[in-house]
Amino acid sequence: MSCDFLSLARPGVQKLSPYVPGKPVEELAREFGLQAQDIVKLASNENPMGPSPAVKAAIAAALPELTRYPDGNGFALKQALAERLGVATDSITLGNGSNDILELVTRAFVGPEHEVIFSDHAFAVYPIVTQAVGAKAVSVPAKNWGHDLVAMAAAITESTRLIFIANPNNPTGTWIERAELEAFLAKVPERVIVVLDEAYTEYVETDDVPNGMDYLAQYPNLLVSRTFSKAYGLAAIRVGYGVSCAAIADALNRVRQPFNVNALALAAALAALQDEAYLIESRRLNRAGMQQLEDGCAAQGLSWIPSRGNFLAIDLGREAAPIFQALLREGVIVRPVANYGMPNHLRVTVGLPEENQRFLDALKRVMLRG
Numbered sequence: 001m002s003c004d005f006l007s008l009a010r011p012g013v014q015k016l017s018p019y020v021p022g023k024p025v026e027e028l029a030r031e032f033g034l035q036a037q038d039i040v041k042l043a044s045n046e047n048p049m050g051p052s053p054a055v056k057a058a059i060a061a062a063l064p065e066l067t068r069y070p071d072g073n074g075f076a077l078k079q080a081l082a083e084r085l086g087v088a089t090d091s092i093t094l095g096n097g098s099n100d101i102l103e104l105v106t107r108a109f110v111g112p113e114h115e116v117i118f119s120d121h122a123f124a125v126y127p128i129v130t131q132a133v134g135a136k137a138v139s140v141p142a143k144n145w146g147h148d149l150v151a152m153a154a155a156i157t158e159s160t161r162l163i164f165i166a167n168p169n170n171p172t173g174t175w176i177e178r179a180e181l182e183a184f185l186a187k188v189p190e191r192v193i194v195v196l197d198e199a200y201t202e203y204v205e206t207d208d209v210p211n212g213m214d215y216l217a218q219y220p221n222l223l224v225s226r227t228f229s230k231a232y233g234l235a236a237i238r239v240g241y242g243v244s245c246a247a248i249a250d251a252l253n254r255v256r257q258p259f260n261v262n263a264l265a266l267a268a269a270l271a272a273l274q275d276e277a278y279l280i281e282s283r284r285l286n287r288a289g290m291q292q293l294e295d296g297c298a299a300q301g302l303s304w305i306p307s308r309g310n311f312l313a314i315d316l317g318r319e320a321a322p323i324f325q326a327l328l329r330e331g332v333i334v335r336p337v338a339n340y341g342m343p344n345h346l347r348v349t350v351g352l353p354e355e356n357q358r359f360l361d362a363l364k365r366v367m368l369r370g
């Protein structure tokens with residue numbers, strides 16, 4: 001008999017459900033005896049274009065230096081980001097993906113005596129990082145699947161230390177408009193840190209969605225997090241960043257691992273930032289693919305939650321789990337979101353036109369079958 005180590009873990013950790021990622025292509029290929037090239041994965045909001053050639057070249061150029069530790073301060077990348085965003089370099093924190101930033105801010109500021117507020121149907125990492133530090137998670141009911149910022153502000157107590165907001169939100173695709181965000185920020189006491197998670201901001205093409213950078217000067221308790229995993233097409237290399245007042249960045253810098261962003265990631269992100277054409281093409285592809293998915297769903301009599309991201313939460317009007325399973329057998333991986341309190345929805349990432357069509361055709365077949 002081995003020791004029950006889980007009972008030794010801290011209470012918050014014992015109650016944690018681990019993050020469930022999108023099913024990897026190789027795993028499905030193994031399980032169903034399919035060929036990897038016949039599988040379509042639209043499950044993790046990745047950019048379907050593959051990495052930009054400029055990024056691949058930058059990674060190749062960094063290979064000869066792999067025996068050296070990376071620049072632990074990420075000087076060149078921070079410099080480029082600061083210039084691009086119009087902020088000071090000491091306001092930037094680099095992360096091993098933006099998940100790293102979400103965890104760093106929680107570890108630096110939140111303890112078991114605190115409460116952390118987020119929305120129902122919001123990104124699954126928020127409850128995970130909250131419980132990991134033993135804090136109390138306060139999940140606020142959503143409004144039309146999106147964040148109810150009025151209710152979230154009303155949920156603030158003396159114990160609240162952190163609030164997570166995703167704009168646009170994953171998995172719903174819902175967004176917060178400028179006036180709502182401004183009214184909310186004005187109500188939050190300065191001792192409460194607001195994390196505005198803008199993982200999908202590069203996909204936003206309408207001006208109804210606010211840009212977090214516009215509020216940093218006015219709100220020192222604001223931290224905006226962004227990532228190279230989505231529109232920049234670099235999910236595998238793990239790099240993201242936070243922008244905040246220098247004092248918050250200083251706290252994050254104290255708790256992070258000394259070399260939390262590796263050398264290939266630093267080189268890749270720097271090159272990605274300079275490849276404006278890739279981003280423009282990514283947006284164009286996303287716009288067309290979103291239209292294709294919406295048209296396809298409408299043709300099948302299905303509704304969806306309007307989205308400003310690169311994914312769509314489709315309402316199947318019935319339990320989605322069996323449909324998800326049937327789609328797997330068709331070689332199509334999407335994302336079930338029952339663990340987000342959305343048992344009738346499937347979240348589908350916008351892919352290449354032929355991938356979107358594969359999904360729509362497979363969905364039609366499996367929905368008809370039963």
Ligand SMILES: *Cc1c(COP(=O)(O)O)cnc(C)c1O
Nearest residue numbers: 097098099123170199227229240
């Ligand atoms: C994908 C995603 C992230 C970022 O993940 P990283 O790959 O760690 O940068 C952060 N927030 C939301 C809401 C996401 O959907």
